Amino acid sequence: MLNHIKFSVMKMDWGIIEPFDDMEAIAEIKNHGYIKFEEKDNETLITVDVYGFKEGKHGFHIHEKGTVDKGCGSLCAHYNPFKANHGGPQDNRKNRHVGDLGNIDVDENGICKMRFVDKLVKLSGEYSILNRSVVIHEDEDDLGKGGDKESLRTGNAGKRIACGKIEKITKN
Numbered sequence: 358m359l360n361h362i363k364f365s366v367m368k369m370d371w372g373i374i375e376p377f378d379d380m381e382a383i384a385e386i387k388n389h390g391y392i393k394f395e396e397k398d399n400e401t402l403i404t405v406d407v408y409g410f411k412e413g414k415h416g417f418h419i420h421e422k423g424t425v426d427k428g429c430g431s432l433c434a435h436y437n438p439f440k441a442n443h444g445g446p447q448d449n450r451k452n453r454h455v456g457d458l459g460n461i462d463v464d465e466n467g468i469c470k471m472r473f474v475d476k477l478v479k480l481s482g483e484y485s486i487l488n489r490s491v492v493i494h495e496d497e498d499d500l501g502k503g504g505d506k507e508s509l510r511t512g513n514a515g516k517r518i519a520c521g522k523i524e525k526i527t528k529n
Protein backbone atom coordinates (compact mmCIF):
# COMPACT_ATOMS: atom_id res chain seq x y z
CA MET A 358 0.00 0.00 0.00
CA LEU A 359 1.22 3.47 -0.84
CA ASN A 360 4.49 2.20 -2.22
CA HIS A 361 4.48 5.03 -4.72
CA ILE A 362 4.91 7.47 -1.88
CA LYS A 363 8.58 7.42 -1.01
CA PHE A 364 8.53 9.68 1.97
CA SER A 365 7.28 10.10 5.45
CA VAL A 366 7.82 13.42 7.14
CA MET A 367 10.13 15.40 4.93
CA LYS A 368 10.23 18.15 2.44
CA MET A 369 9.61 16.94 -1.02
CA ASP A 370 9.58 17.17 -4.71
CA TRP A 371 5.91 17.87 -5.26
CA GLY A 372 6.11 16.69 -8.85
CA ILE A 373 6.53 12.97 -8.10
CA ILE A 374 3.42 12.63 -5.99
CA GLU A 375 0.39 10.93 -7.37
CA PRO A 376 -2.69 12.66 -6.08
CA PHE A 377 -5.05 10.84 -3.78
CA ASP A 378 -8.42 11.76 -5.12
CA ASP A 379 -10.94 9.52 -3.41
CA MET A 380 -11.92 12.01 -0.76
CA GLU A 381 -10.40 15.33 0.16
CA ALA A 382 -10.79 17.98 2.79
CA ILE A 383 -9.02 21.22 3.62
CA ALA A 384 -8.56 23.36 6.68
CA GLU A 385 -7.76 26.95 5.84
CA ILE A 386 -5.76 28.61 8.58
CA LYS A 387 -6.59 32.29 8.25
CA ASN A 388 -3.49 34.31 7.24
CA HIS A 389 -1.32 31.18 7.62
CA GLY A 390 -2.03 28.87 4.66
CA TYR A 391 -3.73 25.49 4.74
CA ILE A 392 -3.69 21.82 5.73
CA LYS A 393 -5.04 19.33 3.21
CA PHE A 394 -6.28 15.78 3.83
CA GLU A 395 -6.65 13.11 1.15
CA GLU A 396 -8.00 9.69 2.05
CA LYS A 397 -7.33 6.58 0.02
CA ASP A 398 -6.96 2.86 0.76
CA ASN A 399 -7.60 3.34 4.47
CA GLU A 400 -4.83 5.88 4.93
CA THR A 401 -4.84 9.63 4.78
CA LEU A 402 -2.19 11.81 3.18
CA ILE A 403 -1.78 15.07 5.07
CA THR A 404 -0.20 18.07 3.37
CA VAL A 405 0.89 21.02 5.47
CA ASP A 406 1.57 24.30 3.69
CA VAL A 407 1.72 27.12 6.22
CA TYR A 408 3.63 30.36 6.81
CA GLY A 409 3.91 33.15 9.31
CA PHE A 410 4.91 31.15 12.39
CA LYS A 411 7.88 31.44 14.71
CA GLU A 412 10.80 29.17 13.83
CA GLY A 413 10.80 25.81 15.61
CA LYS A 414 8.35 23.07 16.50
CA HIS A 415 4.71 23.72 17.19
CA GLY A 416 2.14 21.21 18.40
CA PHE A 417 -0.24 20.22 15.64
CA HIS A 418 -3.55 18.50 16.37
CA ILE A 419 -7.06 17.77 15.24
CA HIS A 420 -9.45 19.07 17.87
CA GLU A 421 -12.94 17.79 18.46
CA LYS A 422 -15.10 20.71 17.42
CA GLY A 423 -15.12 22.88 14.30
CA THR A 424 -16.42 26.12 15.76
CA VAL A 425 -13.49 28.28 14.65
CA ASP A 426 -15.79 31.32 14.36
CA LYS A 427 -15.90 31.34 18.15
CA GLY A 428 -12.12 31.26 18.38
CA CYS A 429 -9.53 28.50 18.74
CA GLY A 430 -10.39 28.23 22.43
CA SER A 431 -13.86 26.87 21.61
CA LEU A 432 -12.71 23.73 19.82
CA CYS A 433 -12.59 21.44 22.88
CA ALA A 434 -9.87 18.84 23.36
CA HIS A 435 -7.89 16.72 20.92
CA TYR A 436 -10.15 14.45 18.89
CA ASN A 437 -10.09 11.23 20.95
CA PRO A 438 -12.86 8.76 20.08
CA PHE A 439 -10.95 5.78 21.56
CA LYS A 440 -10.42 7.42 24.94
CA ALA A 441 -6.64 7.09 24.91
CA ASN A 442 -3.93 9.20 26.49
CA HIS A 443 -2.12 11.83 24.47
CA GLY A 444 0.76 10.59 22.32
CA GLY A 445 2.35 11.13 18.94
CA PRO A 446 1.53 10.16 15.38
CA GLN A 447 3.79 7.07 15.51
CA ASP A 448 1.86 5.55 18.40
CA ASN A 449 -1.01 3.12 17.92
CA ARG A 450 -4.60 4.02 18.72
CA LYS A 451 -4.34 2.82 22.31
CA ASN A 452 -1.53 5.26 22.99
CA ARG A 453 -2.55 8.39 21.14
CA HIS A 454 -5.52 10.53 20.35
CA VAL A 455 -6.66 10.23 16.75
CA GLY A 456 -6.00 13.97 16.59
CA ASP A 457 -2.35 13.71 17.65
CA LEU A 458 -0.37 14.76 14.60
CA GLY A 459 2.81 15.71 16.46
CA ASN A 460 4.52 18.92 15.47
CA ILE A 461 5.03 21.11 12.48
CA ASP A 462 8.67 22.15 12.10
CA VAL A 463 8.81 25.77 11.00
CA ASP A 464 11.93 27.00 9.20
CA GLU A 465 13.80 30.31 9.59
CA ASN A 466 11.44 31.95 7.11
CA GLY A 467 8.42 31.03 9.18
CA ILE A 468 7.35 28.37 6.71
CA CYS A 469 6.48 24.69 7.06
CA LYS A 470 5.75 22.48 4.08
CA MET A 471 5.49 18.77 4.75
CA ARG A 472 3.58 15.67 3.79
CA PHE A 473 2.96 12.48 5.71
CA VAL A 474 0.55 9.58 5.86
CA ASP A 475 -1.58 8.76 8.89
CA LYS A 476 -3.56 5.57 9.45
CA LEU A 477 -5.94 6.79 12.16
CA VAL A 478 -7.11 10.03 10.59
CA LYS A 479 -10.24 9.34 8.49
CA LEU A 480 -12.41 11.52 6.32
CA SER A 481 -15.11 8.88 5.99
CA GLY A 482 -16.96 6.61 8.40
CA GLU A 483 -17.77 6.76 12.07
CA TYR A 484 -14.57 8.49 13.16
CA SER A 485 -14.42 11.12 10.44
CA ILE A 486 -12.51 14.33 11.11
CA LEU A 487 -14.76 16.35 8.79
CA ASN A 488 -16.17 19.50 10.40
CA ARG A 489 -13.68 19.25 13.24
CA SER A 490 -10.60 21.51 13.30
CA VAL A 491 -6.84 21.74 13.01
CA VAL A 492 -4.99 23.64 15.74
CA ILE A 493 -1.41 24.89 15.78
CA HIS A 494 0.09 25.60 19.21
CA GLU A 495 2.69 28.00 20.49
CA ASP A 496 5.00 25.34 21.96
CA GLU A 497 6.41 21.98 20.98
CA ASP A 498 4.26 18.92 21.64
CA ASP A 499 6.20 16.44 23.83
CA LEU A 500 4.19 13.54 22.33
CA GLY A 501 3.13 12.25 25.73
CA LYS A 502 6.71 11.73 26.87
CA GLY A 503 7.03 14.77 29.13
CA GLY A 504 6.67 12.74 32.32
CA ASP A 505 3.86 14.82 33.81
CA LYS A 506 0.09 14.63 33.83
CA GLU A 507 -0.41 17.37 31.28
CA SER A 508 1.87 15.57 28.85
CA LEU A 509 -0.63 12.70 28.69
CA ARG A 510 -3.46 15.14 28.09
CA THR A 511 -2.12 17.82 25.74
CA GLY A 512 1.60 17.24 25.22
CA ASN A 513 2.31 20.57 26.95
CA ALA A 514 1.94 22.31 23.61
CA GLY A 515 0.77 25.57 25.16
CA LYS A 516 -1.47 28.21 23.67
CA ARG A 517 -3.55 27.72 20.56
CA ILE A 518 -2.12 30.24 18.11
CA ALA A 519 -4.02 29.33 14.94
CA CYS A 520 -6.86 27.09 13.85
CA GLY A 521 -9.03 26.17 10.89
CA LYS A 522 -12.15 24.12 10.26
CA ILE A 523 -11.73 20.88 8.29
CA GLU A 524 -14.14 21.07 5.38
CA LYS A 525 -14.83 18.58 2.63
CA ILE A 526 -13.69 19.64 -0.82
CA THR A 527 -16.54 19.33 -3.26
CA LYS A 528 -15.30 18.53 -6.72
CA ASN A 529 -17.01 19.56 -9.92
Ligand SMILES: [Cu+2]
Nearest residue numbers: 417418492494
Ligand atom coordinates in the same frame (compact mmCIF):
# COMPACT_ATOMS: atom_id res chain seq x y z
CU1 LIG B 1 -4.13 21.05 20.06
Ligand SMILES: [Zn+2]
Nearest residue numbers: 435443454457
Ligand atom coordinates in the same frame (compact mmCIF):
# COMPACT_ATOMS: atom_id res chain seq x y z
ZN1 LIG C 1 -3.64 14.60 22.03
